[in-house]
Amino acid sequence: MVKFQETQLDRTFSALSDPTRRALLARLEAEDALSVSELAQPFAMSLPAVMKHLDVLSDAGLITRTKTGRTVSCRLNADPMEEAMGWLARYQRFWTQRLDALEAMLNERRQERGPAGEGGGGA
Template structure:
């Protein structure tokens, strides 16, 4: 009987694998909105927080989650800590998706040929 080793972290405070961190980070709408803002360009925590009806510490926590996933980085500019979107984790998601791309493209193809067959019948 084969057992998959699903997570190789050996210590008890299990550090989730990177892909899990990335997907967890993306699983929150506030964080996705923050990323969408950052796609427009680097900006401060205050400006990132402004649109949301939550406290600044809550936003800081979201940024920590995004940082743990490698999705953003922060620098220093006077008192401000501007945040920047980082591309690499998104590429990892793309790589993950690629495993399945064939699968769902195939299914689309099946749909295509089904629609095509309907079409052919119509024109008979």
């Protein structure tokens, strides 16, 4: 049996795949730090459910947690998203090149047909 170990990129995308986790990150982006109860407040789910989402975000390195007394505060750590953005940028370049080539081909065909589709084969 092959043992699979998730890479940082896999953990990042997995964590970002859930809309609740993305909403939690958006709240943390807007605030310097929020307690777990403050983060959970707008969500229609139990505190343990929110804690599970925070565990996934923490495991992916997207948040850091600090405990002061009985209060656990969370902060955004966007560093793991940098690798994800780099991975996505490669595919953005790929699709941009493909779409640019398609646009060039369509422009060539328009020029061959002349104004208002003259010389074309019709539809």
